[in-house]
Amino acid sequence: MKTIFFSIILAVLFSVTNLYAGEPEPKVFTNVEPTEWGTLKEYTYFDNSGLQAVKKEVCSYDKSDKLFNKTIYxxxxxxxxxxxxxxxxxxxxxxxxxKIVRADWNKKSKSWSANVKEFIHTYNSAGELVAIK
Known part of the structure; x- marks a missing residue:
């Protein structure tokens, strides 16, 4: 009986371990810099090894901590x-x-594309988001 109980405990332990043995989360380094107009937050993402940079997000917030611009590299x-x-x-x-306006980088012209995508947010009278068009 003890052997069966011990086997079940080991099986559960190994199955739980396997759930968390998948793809590890990428490493993210954060830099926060207060400025005269608000805050600049920079997030640098690295691959799972932590050695190779993958992307960077630079977010600009106003003095009331509202995000007004995000650039992804x-x-x-x-x-x-x-x-x-x-x-x-x-x-x-x-x-x-x-509204959120997204512009993609145009490699040929080396500028932000004039062909932007707009995401209009619609709210009900209670201030709950009901649609994004």
């Missing part, structure tokens, strides 16, 4: 940080996100 071992996407955030009178 991809790491290129030959060229360093390459622009990838830029998000601009607009808020309504209630302080809720009204």
């Amino acid at each position: 991809r790491w290129d071992s030959d060229f360093g940080w390459i622009n990838f996407q830029q998000y601009t955030y607009e808020y309504n009178n209630n302080g809720l996100v009204a």
Whole structure:
């Protein structure tokens, strides 16, 4: 009886261990810099080894801690940080996100694309998000 109980405990222990033995989370390093207009937060993501940079997000917040701009960069071992996407955030009178504008980096023109994608946020009277168009 003790052998069966011990075997069951070991089986459960190994199955739980296998659940967490999958792909480890990438490492993220954060830098927060207060500025005269708000806060600049930089998040640098590394691969699972922690040795190779993968992407970087630079987020700009105003003095009321509302995100108003996020730029995403991809790491290129030959060229360093390459622009990838830029998000601009607009808020309504209630302080809720009204619109997010995404621009992709155009490699040929080496500028942000004029062909942007807009995400309009719609809220009900209780201030709950009901749609993103």
